[in-house]
Amino acid sequence: MNIGEAAERSGVPAKTIRYYESIGLIAPAERSAGGYRVYDAREVETLRFVQRARSLGFSIEQVGELLALWRDRSRASADVKAMASAQVAAIDRKIAELQGMRDTLEHLMTRCHGDARPDCPILEDLAGAEAAPAEER
Amino acid sequence: MNIGEAAERSGVPAKTIRYYESIGLIAPAERSAGGYRVYDAREVETLRFVQRARSLGFSIEQVGELLALWRDRSRASADVKAMASAQVAAIDRKIAELQGMRDTLEHLMTRCHGDARPDCPILEDLAGAEAAPAEER
DNA sequence: CTTGACCTTCCAGTTGCTGGAATCCCCATA
DNA sequence: TATGGGGATTCCAGCAACTGGAAGGTCAAG
Structure with missing residues (x-):
């Protein structure tokens, strides 16, 4: 799917997806013959993850850390919980x-x-x- | 007094005072022979007003409006109250x-x-x- | 083949400062 | 009078996290 559909399915605007790619938050998308970015369901899931974490007030940098934890199958849940806890404190x-x-x-x-x-x-x-x-x- | 003292007395950093002047929030300060900005008590009072309004969450633009109301001796207090009320709603x-x-x-x-x-x-x-x-x- | 939707890149602007570089002014002391 | 230090000056850059817009390329339908 193209960026427009990925945007619609993930809730992240196309412009923002490009921005996230440009700053290295997400991996560069594959490209079609014509140079269009191409996405699959897994990448949409990642985008949704990002959008949800952002909506909970995590900074881009923190989202990067959460993504790393998410992808690390051996992470300790305590690490994630600690981040969430710190975020609650910051919100408070x-x-x-x-x-x-x-x-x-x-x-x-x-x-x-x-x-x-x-x-x-x-x-x-x-x-x-x-x-x-x-x-x- | 110079900008440093005005900064200290108003609680607004010197850099921020220059910034406020550059964007037209406050009037350009008088200059000494050597080109230094010179401030008097009235200007410090204005700066303090700005700093307090900012600390209450008003945007720069809103602070500009509040300053205009402040200087307008014929303003209606309802106008000010309306701004405060809108700000409370925004904060809520x-x-x-x-x-x-x-x-x-x-x-x-x-x-x-x-x-x-x-x-x-x-x-x-x-x-x-x-x-x-x-x-x- | 043309139209129009969608995509590309790149640059600029947003808000409200803040840091830093290069340079200048002022005052006091040796 | 030189000099040293602490201000002050301007201007440029960058922070977060996008968003808008221009100029142009691609694609599918009619």
């Missing part, structure tokens, strides 16, 4: 960060009238609040 | 997405021994599952 950190932003914004919003008047504690706080661990001078 | 969407990833990963992890054996449902699921969100099969 991101969630916590976003939660912090969210809470701050909500707090600012409660103090803003939100009407036609110009007074706006949100802007005042953005301007006045300390940015970072700034020293007094 | 991201949190939900991350939560989904997290839950899926956790689920996969519970089914993996995590020992020296190669059997690993995590990899199997990554390969076999449909690209879309994780139905039971």
Whole structure:
């Protein structure tokens, strides 16, 4: 099958498949006489693996590691689990960060009238609040 | 004051200040005889505003809008509140997405021994599952 | 044979910086 | 006055992970 069909079946856009190939995440595809990339079911499965791992937030590099583990029949499942666990921790950190932003914004919003008047504690706080661990001078 | 001090006082790195100037987020700074950028307290305040808004997850473009509202003494506080509200919604969407990833990963992890054996449902699921969100099969 | 869908490569742009090179300015000390 | 060091300047490159678009080649149908 051509790249278009592989894209459709795997859920990875054709452009992205070429990109993955160009950076070495996946092996270069076979080519037809006319120079078209040709894929089979196994490669579609790999692409689906990649797409799923990406959708779980793994970086390209991590996906590369997961692919290597996947292909290594002698890998220890603990290695995979460790990666998953680290990824959960990373996601948790991101969630916590976003939660912090969210809470701050909500707090600012409660103090803003939100009407036609110009007074706006949100802007005042953005301007006045300390940015970072700034020293007094 | 020079850019270094402005950076320290605002919490925005000197390089980032130049970058913000180059993309037009902030106005070009005055220059000294020797060509150095010169800042005063008002500009540091602006930088602090930017840095705080960025830390709340607003994009550069949104920060530009917030700056415009900040400088517009006749703005309606409702406009600001609407931006904040939209930002909260955007953050909520991201949190939900991350939560989904997290839950899926956790689920996969519970089914993996995590020992020296190669059997690993995590990899199997990554390969076999449909690209879309994780139905039971 | 032509049309149009699909494929190819390559370059550029996205977001928000950050690192580094080469050069210049400023101030203080020997 | 030379010099040394710590700023500052510009510009170029690159990070992640694609995505869009141009210019052109291929293929199957009509």
